[in-house]
Amino acid sequence: MTLSTYELASSAPMIPVIVIEDIAHAVPLAQALVAGGIKVLEVTLRTPVALDAIREIIANVPDAIVGAGTLRNAADVDACLAAGCAFGVSPGAPAPLMEAVAANKFPFLPGCNTPTEAMTLADQGHEVLKFFPASAAGGTPMLKALTSPLPDVKFCPTGGVSLENAKEYLALSNVVTVGGSWVAPVPHMIAGDWAAIEDIARKTTLALGNR
Numbered sequence: 001m002t003l004s005t006y007e008l009a010s011s012a013p014m015i016p017v018i019v020i021e022d023i024a025h026a027v028p029l030a031q032a033l034v035a036g037g038i039k040v041l042e043v044t045l046r047t048p049v050a051l052d053a054i055r056e057i058i059a060n061v062p063d064a065i066v067g068a069g070t071l072r073n074a075a076d077v078d079a080c081l082a083a084g085c086a087f088g089v090s091p092g093a094p095a096p097l098m099e100a101v102a103a104n105k106f107p108f109l110p111g112c113n114t115p116t117e118a119m120t121l122a123d124q125g126h127e128v129l130k131f132f133p134a135s136a137a138g139g140t141p142m143l144k145a146l147t148s149p150l151p152d153v154k155f156c157p158t159g160g161v162s163l164e165n166a167k168e169y170l171a172l173s174n175v176v177t178v179g180g181s182w183v184a185p186v187p188h189m190i191a192g193d194w195a196a197i198e199d200i201a202r203k204t205t206l207a208l209g210n211r
């Protein structure tokens with residue numbers, strides 16, 4: 001079943017932005033996050049093993065809803081669809097990427113951080129936009145300011161969001177969920193400390209709400 005980006009985002013307490021360097025980390029990481037209540041996973045295409053990691057998680061962690069992040073072009077869309085991604089995410093929204101997303105009806109969270117970008121993407125029919133890099137682009141005051149002229153445009157702020165400040169973002173009427181890397185710290189992954197990652201995921205789910 002294809003979920004809309006609004007359904008995906010609103011079902012997630014947060015969306016982890018995952019960077020997998022070692023393919024052996026993919027399945028235990030996903031299992032730990034799912035056990036801690038975080039099921040919508042964004043595996044970024046920032047490493048050579050990312051697409052294999054996505055395929056392995058899809059094959060071995062059936063409760064995970066696996067998407068890809070950091071899509072940059074049309075070839076990335078093709079590769080993600082071939083790998084079976086449920087959704088895609090990008091820090092931006094260049095025209096060739098967005099044309100491929102539209103042509104494939106790929107559930108997608110495009111990135112933006114200005115009113116013009118938000119208006120353009122909303123007019124293209126995108127339900128939820130990635131607000132990136134959230135803290136550097138104005139954080140909660142910027143998002144709050146956008147609620148007046150664009151109350152219907154919803155965001156997933158990412159970049160500088162943490163367990164400490166996530167609730168301030170989620171309290172805004174235009175924030176559906178947040179994204180962040182804090183639930184998948186690289187040192188824990190290198191150490192194979194999946195119990196610690198499950199613990200962070202559980203604390204995050206408890207703090208932000210199991211939706």
Ligand SMILES: O=C[C@H](O)COP(=O)(O)O
Nearest residue numbers: 017159160161180181182
């Ligand atoms: O590139 C950064 C990621 O999108 C997430 O940012 P973060 O590490 O501040 O959570």
Ligand SMILES: CC(=O)C(=O)O
Nearest residue numbers: 069070089090091132
């Ligand atoms: C920033 C982010 O979510 C991405 O790289 O897709």
